[in-house]
Amino acid sequence: xxxxxxxxxxxxxxxxxxxxxxxxxxxxxxxxxxxxxxxxxxxxxxxxxxxxxxxxxxxxxxxxxxxxxxxxxxxxxxxxxxxxxxxxxxxxxxxxxxxxxxxxxxxxxxxxxxxxxxxxxxxxxxxxxxxxxxxxxxxxxxxxxxxxxxxxxxxxxxxxxxxxxxxxxxxxxxxxxxxxxxxxxxxxxxxxxxxxxxxxxxxxxxxxxxxxxxxxxxxxxxxxxxxxxxxxxxxxxxxxxxxxxxxxxxxxxxxxxxxxxxxxxxxxxxxxxxxxxxxxxxxxxxxxxxxxxxxxxxxxxxxxxxxxxxxxxxxxxxxxxxxxxxxxxxxxxxxxxxxxxxxxxxxxxxxxxxxxxxxxxxxxx
Amino acid sequence: xxxxxxxxxxxxxxxxxxxxxxxxxxxxxxxxxxxxxxxxxxxxxxxxxxxxxxxxxxxxxxxxxxxxxxxxxxxxxxxxxxxxxxxxxxxxxxxxxxxxxxxxxxxxxxxxxxxxxxxxxxxxxxxxxxxxxxxxxxxxxxxxxxxxxxxxxxxxxxxxxxxxxxxxxxxxxxxxxxxxxxxxxxxxxxxxxxxxxxxxxxxxxxxxxxxxxxxxxxxxxxxxxxxxxxxxxxxxxxxxxxxxxxxxxxxxxxxxxxxxxxxxxxxx
Numbered sequence: 001x002x003x004x005x006x007x008x009x010x011x012x013x014x015x016x017x018x019x020x021x022x023x024x025x026x027x028x029x030x031x032x033x034x035x036x037x038x039x040x041x042x043x044x045x046x047x048x049x050x051x052x053x054x055x056x057x058x059x060x061x062x063x064x065x066x067x068x069x070x071x072x073x074x075x076x077x078x079x080x081x082x083x084x085x086x087x088x089x090x091x092x093x094x095x096x097x098x099x100x101x102x103x104x105x106x107x108x109x110x111x112x113x114x115x116x117x118x119x120x121x122x123x124x125x126x127x128x129x130x131x132x133x134x135x136x137x138x139x140x141x142x143x144x145x146x147x148x149x150x151x152x153x154x155x156x157x158x159x160x161x162x163x164x165x166x167x168x169x170x171x172x173x174x175x176x177x178x179x180x181x182x183x184x185x186x187x188x189x190x191x192x193x194x195x196x197x198x199x200x201x202x203x204x205x206x207x208x209x210x211x212x213x214x215x216x217x218x219x220x221x222x223x224x225x226x227x228x229x230x231x232x233x234x235x236x237x238x239x240x241x242x243x244x245x246x247x248x249x250x251x252x253x254x255x256x257x258x259x260x261x262x263x264x265x266x267x268x269x270x271x272x273x274x275x276x277x278x279x280x281x282x283x284x285x286x287x288x289x290x291x292x293x294x295x296x297x298x299x300x301x302x303x304x305x306x307x308x309x310x311x312x313x314x315x316x317x318x319x320x321x322x323x324x325x326x327x328x329x330x331x332x333x334x335x336x337x338x339x340x341x342x343x344x345x346x347x348x349x350x351x352x353x354x355x356x357x358x359x360x361x362x363x364x365x
Numbered sequence: 366x367x368x369x370x371x372x373x374x375x376x377x378x379x380x381x382x383x384x385x386x387x388x389x390x391x392x393x394x395x396x397x398x399x400x401x402x403x404x405x406x407x408x409x410x411x412x413x414x415x416x417x418x419x420x421x422x423x424x425x426x427x428x429x430x431x432x433x434x435x436x437x438x439x440x441x442x443x444x445x446x447x448x449x450x451x452x453x454x455x456x457x458x459x460x461x462x463x464x465x466x467x468x469x470x471x472x473x474x475x476x477x478x479x480x481x482x483x484x485x486x487x488x489x490x491x492x493x494x495x496x497x498x499x500x501x502x503x504x505x506x507x508x509x510x511x512x513x514x515x516x517x518x519x520x521x522x523x524x525x526x527x528x529x530x531x532x533x534x535x536x537x538x539x540x541x542x543x544x545x546x547x548x549x550x551x552x553x554x555x556x557x558x559x560x561x562x563x564x565x566x567x568x569x570x571x572x573x574x575x576x577x578x579x580x581x582x583x584x585x586x587x588x589x590x591x592x593x594x595x596x597x598x599x600x601x602x603x604x605x606x607x608x609x610x611x612x613x614x615x616x617x618x619x620x621x622x623x624x625x626x627x628x629x630x631x632x633x
Contacts, residue, residue: 054537074540081541087534091556100552104543152542 002066003027004155004188005051010060012046012212020046021057022212028156033182033189035199038209039235044192045160047209051190052081052158065155075104080149081158084165086141088133094120094144095129101152119151120144122184139170146178150185159191163198175201196236200224208232226268230278230359239280240325243362246275253353260319263297265356280357283314283326286349288341295350299325303341313340317347325349398614405607412602423604433609436593443505443580443589444573447512448566454513455520456562462521463528474525481518485578488515493582503585511579516572520565527561528554560628567624571617 005028012020021043028034036044049055051062053074062070069077080101088097095116102112120126123143125136133141142162149157162178163171179202182189193199199206200220207217208231216228227233230241244258249271255264256279263279271277289295301319312330319325327349331338341347408418427433462474480488492511493503501507535557539549577591584592590613594606 052541054540073545074537075543075545079541081538083534083538085532085534087532087538089535089538089553100539100544101542104548148542 002030003063004030004032004065005190006061006063007047007051008061008063010047010050010057010062012043012050012055013058019043019212021050023060024209024212024214026207026214026217028188028190031186031188033179033191033202033204035203035206036190036192036209037194037196037199037206037235038215039194042209043212044194044209048081048158048160048190048192051156052079053077054081078152078155079158080152080154080156081160082142082145082149082162084161086133086145086165088141088144088148090133093130093132094125094136097133097144098148098151101148105152115151119147122150122181123147138166139174142166142174146181150181150187154187156188156190159189161192161194163193164195171198178202200236206236208235227280227357230280233280233357233359238283238326239357240283240286242279242323242325244277244279246271246273246277249273254358256358258323259321260299260301260323263299263351263356264353265358266354267356267358269360271358271360275360276362278359278362280359281325281351281355283328285355286325286327286351288315288317288327288329289348289350293350296353297351297356299349299351301325301347301349303343303345303347306341306343308335315341315347317349401607402611402614405604405611407604410604412604412607423608427605427608427612430605432588433590433593433605436588436590437609439505439587440574440590443508443512444570446506446509447516447573448570450509450513451516451520451569452562452566455517455565456524458517459521459524459528462525477521478518480515481522483515485515485576486582489579489582492579496583503583505584505587505589507583507585508580508589511583512573512576515576515579516569519569519572520562523561523565523568524558527558531557563627564624567620567627571620575613 005026007024007026010024010026011022013022014020024043024047026034036047038044046055050057053069053072053076057070060070061068064077064079074081088094089100092100098116098119099112102115107115116129117126120129123146125140125143125147128136128140128144133144136144142165145162159178163174166174175198178189182202191199191202203220205217206220206223208215208223210231216223216232218226223232223236227236227239230239233239234241242258242260242263244256244263246254247257247262248255252266253264254267254271255262256277258279265279289298299317299319301317303315304318304324305316307314307316312328315327315329316324317327403416404412405423406419406421407416408420408422409416458477462470462477467473488511492507492514496503496507531554535553536549539553540546544552575591576589577595580589580592588596590609594609597603597606
């Protein structure tokens with residue numbers, strides 16, 4: 001597959017000190033679903049708006065299907081956008097909204113009607129064709145905005161936080177719907193979000209951004225299981241961080257001194273002996289040991305807090321050196337029928353070496 | 366009374382007091398107008414109670430009063446001209462204020478609003494001086510220029526406020542869907558500020574129609590309706606004037622209905 005969008009060293013500097021996007025290079029394959037993920041102010045929306053043509057980069061090149069479009073205005077790009085507030089035209093009906101992008105393309109009237117019907121049928125709202133956007137619910141407006149964008153058959157569909165205005169339940173449902181829509185229409189999707197769950201569920205590839213640069217990109221499972229930095233580990237999912245020092249290195253398995261004991265790990269990269277590192281592991285990949293049970297990596301401490309969140313328990317354990325780590329345990333039984341740890345009781349946390357991240361330096365976020 | 370709920374009583378009292386206040390306010394606003402209309406149909410020439418009988422005489426007289434009809438015509442001409450002129454200048458000015466950032470923008474905005482706050486006499490005298498200086502003949506056209514200047518702020522404020530409330534993403538969406546700047550203005554921006562433009566236009570028309578101070582300084586030999594009424598009033602209030610007043614009330618009513626229909630938000 002060929003790259004449909006190529007960004008080459010794209011920068012947006014508002015002033016020498018205020019930098020929106022800094023030398024970002026990214027290639028998006030035809031038909032891919034790519035998500036730009038990051039906290040607000042990381043430059044993800046600016047990057048998307050530059051692809052759409054709403055902002056101009058201060059340096060770099062944007063190519064759409066091998067054509068340089070860096071300086072093309074939005075109305076000359078075969079790219080369409082779903083806006084965060086949907087931006088449906090309030091003085092037009094749903095049908096007129098969807099038809100507008102075809103009218104500007106000078107599509108024949110008879111054909112417009114067919115395309116509008118197909119697009120609205122695709123999102124399941126053809127019965128609303130004569131209503132005004134204000135009469136529809138948030139989820140319905142979202143779908144109309146989608147229909148209006150894909151009816152033009154763009155080479156790339158841009159989605160700017162498309163689900164952020166919806167309530168939680170609807171958001172979950174729309175995540176799957178968007179994913180299925182992407183599979184059905186085969187158009188390349190580039191979405192911006194600050195919701196890591198959304199990014200993991202929907203995308204083929206997630207691009208995590210930090211201060212205008214790409215921190216890491218990859219498949220959702222690669223980012224989750226092999227974060228390249230504490231920043232990524234912290235932004236996607238939850239991670240316990242502990243400062244440490246490389247005690248012994250070997251082929252594969254290494255041990256790290258963390259103050260409250262040592263921990264073995266299988267790091268992705270080789271690290272020098274004696275080096276300062278940060279150890280990380282995910283709460284759901286650690287467990288509390290029963291009495292007498294043994295395991296490879298054991299951290300001893302006492303229970304500091306127990307939080308019930310429906311699906312399970314998140315237990316905070318205070319280690320001997322005062323550091324706190326969280327451990328998740330699912331509740332297969334109702335709470336009343338489960339053994340719930342008691343605050344203050346001694347506890348032992350176990351985490352398998354292959355579940356331990358090791359990052360160079362003491363840069364725990 | 367002894368076994369009544371005291372809270373109920375005080376609430377009832379408060380409601381009554383409030384309703385009385387509203388009724389008094391409405392009376393204060395509208396009784397004079399009803400009196401005016403009543404006397405315009407009164408057969409006696411003197412404006413004293415009680416009414417003596419019903420007549421259309423004053424309306425007939427009005428119809429045959431050439432000066433008055435000319436004055437009405439002049440007023441229409443001035444108000445229409447001033448409205449069109451302020452809209453032609455004011456709408457693009459509001460768009461420029463909304464769209465572009467340029468040095469001195471804030472000052473520009475204040476300067477456009479200034480004529481609203483200036484007393485009409487000041488605007489009138491200063492424009493009179495300017496026209497004299499440039500050797501303009503005073504006429505209804507100079508009145509139109511004066512009114513348009515004084516009313517520009519009304520149009521710019523209203524249209525600018527509407528533009529500020531319009532989400533920026535609407536225009537971007539139009540661009541995104543293939544419409545160039547001109548087309549997106551016609552198709553998307555204009556329909557969404559249409560009611561503000563009509564509203565500002567109607568308001569300008571009404572304000573210009575009964576304007577006296579600026580007109581007083583800038584008109585030549587022609588008189589507008591308020592000027593004519595003012596000059597005849599020196600001989601006392603005549604039933605004819607009441608008839609003119611009633612007609613103006615009726616026209617205002619029509620104008621209000623038109624504006625409500627035209628500016629109704631179809632979006633709701």
